[in-house]
Amino acid sequence: MKKVEVIIKPFKLDDVKEALHSIGIQGMTVTEVKGFGRQKGHKEIYRGAEYLVDFLPKIKIEMVIQSSVVDQVIEKVIAAARTGTIGDGKIFVFPVDTVVRIRTGERDADAI
Amino acid sequence: MNQADNAWVLVSSALVLLMTPGLAMFYGGLTRSKNVLSTMMHSFFLMGLASIIWMFYGFSLAFAPDVLGGWLGGSKYFFLNNIGADLFPDLVDPSKTMTIPGTTFMIFQCMFAIITPALITGAFAERMKFSAFVLFMILWLTFVYSPVAHWVWGPGGWLAGMGALDFAGGTVVHINAGVAALACAIVIGKRKGYRQTPMIPHNLTLTLLGAGLLWFGWFGFNAGSALSASEGASMAFVVTHMATAAAAISWAVAEWILRGKPTTLGVASGAVAGLVAITPASGFVGPVSSVILGAVAGVLCYLAVLAKNSLGYDDALDVVGVHGVGGIWGAIATGLFASKAINAAGSDGLFFGNPGQLWIQIVAILATIVYSLVVTLIILYVVKAIVGLKVTEEDEVVGCDTSEHGETAYNI
Numbered sequence: 116m117k118k119v120e121v122i123i124k125p126f127k128l129d130d131v132k133e134a135l136h137s138i139g140i141q142g143m144t145v146t147e148v149k150g151f152g153r154q155k156g157h158k159e160i161y162r163g164a165e166y167l168v169d170f171l172p173k174i175k176i177e178m179v180i181q182s183s184v185v186d187q188v189i190e191k192v193i194a195a196a197r198t199g200t201i202g203d204g205k206i207f208v209f210p211v212d213t214v215v216r217i218r219t220g221e222r223d224a225d226a227i
Numbered sequence: 228m229n230q231a232d233n234a235w236v237l238v239s240s241a242l243v244l245l246m247t248p249g250l251a252m253f254y255g256g257l258t259r260s261k262n263v264l265s266t267m268m269h270s271f272f273l274m275g276l277a278s279i280i281w282m283f284y285g286f287s288l289a290f291a292p293d294v295l296g297g298w299l300g301g302s303k304y305f306f307l308n309n310i311g312a313d314l315f316p317d318l319v320d321p322s323k324t325m326t327i328p329g330t331t332f333m334i335f336q337c338m339f340a341i342i343t344p345a346l347i348t349g350a351f352a353e354r355m356k357f358s359a360f361v362l363f364m365i366l367w368l369t370f371v372y373s374p375v376a377h378w379v380w381g382p383g384g385w386l387a388g389m390g391a392l393d394f395a396g397g398t399v400v401h402i403n404a405g406v407a408a409l410a411c412a413i414v415i416g417k418r419k420g421y422r423q424t425p426m427i428p429h430n431l432t433l434t435l436l437g438a439g440l441l442w443f444g445w446f447g448f449n450a451g452s453a454l455s456a457s458e459g460a461s462m463a464f465v466v467t468h469m470a471t472a473a474a475a476i477s478w479a480v481a482e483w484i485l486r487g488k489p490t491t492l493g494v495a496s497g498a499v500a501g502l503v504a505i506t507p508a509s510g511f512v513g514p515v516s517s518v519i520l521g522a523v524a525g526v527l528c529y530l531a532v533l534a535k536n537s538l539g540y541d542d543a544l545d546v547v548g549v550h551g552v553g554g555i556w557g558a559i560a561t562g563l564f565a566s567k568a569i570n571a572a573g574s575d576g577l578f579f580g581n582p583g584q585l586w587i588q589i590v591a592i593l594a595t596i597v598y599s600l601v602v603t604l605i606i607l608y609v610v611k612a613i614v615g616l617k618v619t620e621e622d623e624v625v626g627c628d629t630s631e632h633g634e635t636a637y638n639i
Contacts, residue, residue, distance in 0.1 A: 159425075159427065160482075160486050160488070160490070161427065161428055161490075161492055162492060162493075162496060162529075162532045162533075162545060163482070163485075163486065163529070163532055163533040163536060164536055166425035166426075166427055167425070168425065168427075
């Protein structure tokens with residue numbers, strides 16, 4: 116099992132969600148986050164005073180999936196979230212030890 | 228008593244009162260979210276404090292018969308003695324013949340005594356101790372506002388005697404508050420992290436609504452200052468509106484040209500700058516003059532606010548740039564654009580063949596600047612010695628809402 120964490124541009128959320136849905140991914144957790152990478156921040160001006168706003172709004176999607184579909188998920192996310200400009204985001208994949216469904220106590224593959 | 232006049236001035240009094248919560252919103256939106264309540268509290272608390280001071284002795288120091296050679300009113304109206312249903316005696320300004328009771332005039336002026344100190348609070352927002360604020364305001368209303376109001380409007384006031392034109396309070400209210408704000412910003416010092424960390428306005432929608440309420444209430448401020456439901460009030464109403472319209476546009480266009488984008492904060496600030504600048508002129512100038520006056524005010528105040536960034540003092544919400552500079556421009560512009568064709572009891576300005584008026588205006592401006600600066604500085608050092616001015620560094624980081632009032636504005 117793997118946990119996939121995806122950071123994307125906010126306006127791509129619907130596209131990414133649809134793409135993941137189409138390959139049978141059943142659940143995900145979405146968070147509005149702020150951060151920066153190479154894109155850096157942007158400039159805001161209030162009454163002539165300039166501020167560099169470092170942190171840009173992004174969307175973080177987290178999901179736990181079977182190891183066998185990791186490549187497919189990565190491929191789908193890239194296809195859906197890519198604009199080709201700086202700031203498109205990143206995908207992180209981590210190993211997962213255990214998954215438990217609280218309602219039934221099922222574990223691992225049954226609980227995903 | 229003229230009942231129409233009385234009704235108009237009473238309505239105007241309520242309009243002017245509404246400017247103060249409007250100002251609280253205007254300022255509150257510009258602060259960071261941890262300081263919005265403490266900033267709005269300054270204005271709201273003054274609606275209480277200034278009113279009580281005004282009733283007991285402030286009104287008398289400003290408007291009672293002179294006791295100090297044109298510098299201060301006496302004790303005739305202490306506790307509102309001798310103020311009642313009788314018509315208030317005529318003021319020096321010959322364009323204002325009294326047809327309203329003393330009570331009406333007193334409560335109208337009371338609202339001015341609330342908004343003026345409230346304007347200053349933008350300079351020390353986000354860092355002043357509340358106890359210091361209260362003590363400062365008691366002293367400032369007593370030793371700065373009341374005397375200066377007496378000079379300009381009071382019976383026997385020396386600036387009024389010289390023929391200085393100030394229809395609704397350009398010197399008394401705006402230059403006075405702007406200069407006091409400068410003194411406060413310098414003596415209290417900068418906010419922690421000023422110019423190093425972003426201090427971004429936390430809610431500009433609140434600021435825009437506040438600016439709208441100021442614009443609305445200002446009709447009472449300026450047109451109400453005619454003290455009658457007269458043709459003069461109508462013209463003051465019109466020029467107030469047109470100057471403000473021009474200034475809102477000119478500020479936004481200036482920043483569009485200089486910085487690439489017109490901003491909502493720009494139109495809101497421009498509107499306030501226009502309102503400030505037209506205040507002393509509102510009873511004396513015509514509509515075309517008012518548009519020129521307002522358009523210049525928008526650009527001038529924007530440039531003044533830009534200049535602050537290189538001068539180094541932390542006037543948090545730009546009281547100096549908007550009220551100080553806008554007020555000075557308005558007082559000068561009154562000496563340029565005033566016309567007897569608009570107000571026969573006023574004077575002509577430079578552009579209407581009377582260069583002498585400009586000189587009188589400049590004397591009034593300089594006198595207000597020097598007096599307000601010196602006495603405000605003295606008051607600040609007195610308050611500093613008694614209770615201290617600034618919250619501790621830790622309290623400043625936590626925010627004045629929590630440290631001074633034990634509240635937070637937004638709880639989810």
